[in-house]
Every structure is written in structure tokens, then in C-alpha cells.
Amino acid sequence: MTKIPLQFRHNGRDVAIFVDGGTNLLVALRELIGDITPKFGCGQGGCGTCSVLIDGELHLSCLTLAETVSGRSIETLDGMKQGPNLHPLQRAFADNFAAQCGYCTPGMLMAAKALLDRNPSPSRAEVVEAISGNICRCTGYEPIINAILAAAGGRVSA
Amino acid sequence: MTRHRGRGMASINYPIGMNLGGDPSQALVHSNPSGKFTVALSSIDLGQGMKSVTRQICAETLGVPVEDVYVDTADSDTGPHCMGSFASRGTHRVGNAVMAAAREARGVMMEAAAEELEVNAADLETDGRGNIHVKGAPHRSISTKDVAIAAQFKQGKTISGRGIFLVPLSDVDPETGEMSPATCYAHACLVAEVEVDDETGEIAMVRMDSAYELGRALNPRLVEQQLVGGAWMGVGHALYETPEPYYPDPVHGPRDFVEYLMPGPGDICPHDIAVLERPAPDGPFGGKGPGEMCANPVLPAVANAIFNAVGVRIDDLPITPEKVLRAIKAQGGARPQARR
Numbered sequence A: 001m002t003k004i005p006l007q008f009r010h011n012g013r014d015v016a017i018f019v020d021g022g023t024n025l026l027v028a029l030r031e032l033i034g035d036i037t038p039k040f041g042c043g044q045g046g047c048g049t050c051s052v053l054i055d056g057e058l059h060l061s062c063l064t065l066a067e068t069v070s071g072r073s074i075e076t077l078d079g080m081k082q083g084p085n086l087h088p089l090q091r092a093f094a095d096n097f098a099a100q101c102g103y104c105t106p107g108m109l110m111a112a113k114a115l116l117d118r119n120p121s122p123s124r125a126e127v128v129e130a131i132s133g134n135i136c137r138c139t140g141y142e143p144i145i146n147a148i149l150a151a152a153g154g155r156v157s158a
Numbered sequence B: 001m002t003r004h005r006g007r008g009m010a011s012i013n014y015p016i017g018m019n020l021g022g023d024p025s026q027a028l029v030h031s032n033p034s035g036k037f038t039v040a041l042s043s044i045d046l047g048q049g050m051k052s053v054t055r056q057i058c059a060e061t062l063g064v065p066v067e068d069v070y071v072d073t074a075d076s077d078t079g080p081h082c083m084g085s086f087a088s089r090g091t092h093r094v095g096n097a098v099m100a101a102a103r104e105a106r107g108v109m110m111e112a113a114a115e116e117l118e119v120n121a122a123d124l125e126t127d128g129r130g131n132i133h134v135k136g137a138p139h140r141s142i143s144t145k146d147v148a149i150a151a152q153f154k155q156g157k158t159i160s161g162r163g164i165f166l167v168p169l170s171d172v173d174p175e176t177g178e179m180s181p182a183t184c185y186a187h188a189c190l191v192a193e194v195e196v197d198d199e200t201g202e203i204a205m206v207r208m209d210s211a212y213e214l215g216r217a218l219n220p221r222l223v224e225q226q227l228v229g230g231a232w233m234g235v236g237h238a239l240y241e242t243p244e245p246y247y248p249d250p251v252h253g254p255r256d257f258v259e260y261l262m263p264g265p266g267d268i269c270p271h272d273i274a275v276l277e278r279p280a281p282d283g284p285f286g287g288k289g290p291g292e293m294c295a296n297p298v299l300p301a302v303a304n305a306i307f308n309a310v311g312v313r314i315d316d317l318p319i320t321p322e323k324v325l326r327a328i329k330a331q332g333g334a335r336p337q338a339r340r
């Protein structure tokens, strides 16, 4: 099969790879770029743990054809840390015990970031809505919702 | 169409670990030349906090700061034996093994310190901040780091300890047939309030109130996260989750998370939790374990709440809208019970 050349921005850096036609963005990120922060949960759009931002908008990378992101800007959890410092959302997740096994966490953080980037002070209902495509086995969501509200309200330690 | 509110309650006793004898877990503790300690375990931390709690137990037993302890888990090729992370056994079984190992390591550490300070080990105490000093004479002190260096490079000792926890076999009383199936139990009571729609059969959680008795809460925030999260696993089993909805017929079995339903962020309700602490005599620092029991009382409480709301008794999980509607139809309509 002929490979398709593909260029896009990955967490602020230009990357160029060759993909097979039909490769999804999740596989491209994990296996070709080596960014394993987006997780494979179901590969079918049901769990949200593969969530990434494409030009600032939340997408399921498992359902996105890699070819379609040519020239666009992809953000993943790998790019969330600000230098040596955790992003306020990451800090808030830690402070609020919003992760246990952590498998849903990359997707939750990306969904939360997509929300706060366009709505810095969301209501609780808006937070629930924003993460409603993501499932979590461990936390019961309450700590995650509280963490996102805390990050939005600036109530996060350092 | 009417939405009926109902309230149901359930209480449980939950045995910690496997029963009737055995159920071993082992731990090894050793220091390296920097005076920091490593705990080697085969046990797995799958998010419940075993690493944190065994780290605390080890630090407390050794008398060193928690930052000076590193827990290395989950390598059953090279680690000491563990039965596994299940049956709410981690804190109790693994914690006890870690405590025994840390106690032995502390003995060696104190002997090594005694040799350096030229005193009797029995006259020494730890300050919990990384120093060992003579009781009543804190200026006659040596850091755990210097003790580790002396032990390894001068005295030729390994500061290390072995620990195992094994439940003694419970004998059967020949007269009564009685035996003790477990060494300790945790307890819980949960009240669930639900709303049942008698036209669609849908059930919404309105609120939960619970009380848990699980020995001493060695790490209260971790206990809380278990109880908060585990309750929703219980709701999942009560209302949504099954691999075989028409068991034993495998038809309509779910194939992914779109078909295998779980509670989502929009389904949750307030849950007020009270934690009661009654230290277990044979638990590490009195701890039992909140593991599985955080989900267990939810199922019967929800089933009882549904009965209270519409008068149907569903004894087959999960309690789906289809089952509720069929049962309501069979009894000729919803029959709300006395409000509790």
C-alpha cells in the first residue's frame, strides 16, 4: 500500500510522518509520533480516553482519519505541562483525587481543557456536559467535576 | 406518566481477604546507601492507593519520613509472593506483611546506629525526620543516611527485613461445626433514594447517604475516593451493567462501551458519606480495607428503593427499564409503598 505523507503541528512542533490510508489519528500519534498520552480504550468512540484537540476543538482521535489533520494543530496531554510545571487542571486533578487507575485521565483533561479554553468559568452543568463523552470506572466523576470547577475558579494550590 | 420517589436501605458485613486460613502476602524492605528505603511487593496498585498506604505503613514502622520510602510493586517475577489485589485484602494483608518486614529492618537499623553511637540499641529512638538519637539526649544523634552508609561500607550489614502475613487456619468446632471464616470484617449501611418513571421504567438516582466502618482510615482521602467512586460501580451493577442481558442466551450481549452501559457524569447524584473508625486488632495500625465493599451495599439498597417507589420487587440484576416496566404491568400499575 502506498504511504501518504502527512504534516501537522503536534503540541506546537511541526511533525512529518508517512501513514497508510485509513490510519486513524490515535494510531498515528501513538505508534508513529510516539506520543502515548492519548489512550486506546475502545477504538469506537465510546469511552473518550483518546480525546485530543484539533485546532482547539475536542475530537476522538480513534475516529479521526489521520489524513484529515494535514496542516492542522493537534494538542494532546503530552503538551499540557507548562515547562516543569503542571497545568492548573493537572494540579487540580491531583488535589481533588480525580484519578485512580488514570486510564480515563488523559481524555478527561483534554475535554476539560477544551471547555475552559472557550468558557473559563463554566457552571457545574456545563462541566458535566463537557465530559459526558468520557467514561470513568473508578472515580464516580464527582472528584473530576470538582477538579475542573476548582481549576476554573483558580482554587488550585500553586 | 408519573415519577415515583422511593427510598431503600441495605447493610452489609464485609470479610477482609480470603477466608479460613492462608491468603499470604509477603514484603521485603531494604535500605540503600542513601538511607532511603525500598519496599518490594508483587501486589498491584490499580488505582486504589496500595502504594501510598504501604509507603505510609513502612515509614511509620521504620520511624523515617514518608518521602524516604519507595514502594516497588507488581513484579511477580522478581518480587516476593502476593495472592493479589482483590477481596479488599491489600491494606490488611499486604500492610501487615510490610509492617513485619519494616519492623525487622528497623531492628537492624537500630543495631547499626547503636554500634556507631556506642550505646545500647534499646536506648535509641527515631524522630521520624530521618534521625536516630539516644532517648532523652537528642544531641547524641545520627542520621539514617549515615547509619545506612556505616552499615553497608563499614559494618558489612544489610539493613533489611522480611515480612509475611498468613491467616491461621480456622479449626472446625466438632460440636457445633462453627468456624471463623475471616479474621476481621468491615461494615456499611447505605440509603439510596431513586426516582422511577412508570411510563418508561427509567430509574434515576436522587441521592445516597452511607456510613462505613472500615477500621482505622490510614489515609482518609484515599478512603473517601474509594467510597465515592465505588458507589458508582455499585450503581452500574444495580442498573446498567451486564455482559449477558438475556443470560444464558448470549443475544444482545454488549460489544463495546456504547452497548455496555455504565453511569456517566450526568447520572451522578449527591452522596453523603460518614466514615466510622474502629481499629481492627489484627490490622496494620488498625486498618481493614474499603475495597470491594464500597460497591456492595448499593445494589440491595437500590433494589429496595425501587420496590419502595413502585412496589415491584426485581431480584435479577441489572434492574433495567424493561424489567421494571414488565413488573409494573404484571401487577396492574405502580404501587408506591409507604414513604420511608
Ligand code: FES
Residues within 6 Å of the ligand: A039, A040, A041, A042, A043, A044, A045, A046, A047, A048, A049, A050, A051, A060, A061, A062, A063
Ligand atoms: S478509544 Fe476513542 S473513544 Fe474509546
Ligand code: FES
Residues within 6 Å of the ligand: A098, A099, A100, A101, A102, A103, A104, A105, A135, A136, A137, A138, A139, B047
Ligand atoms: S480513574 Fe480509572 S477510569 Fe477514571
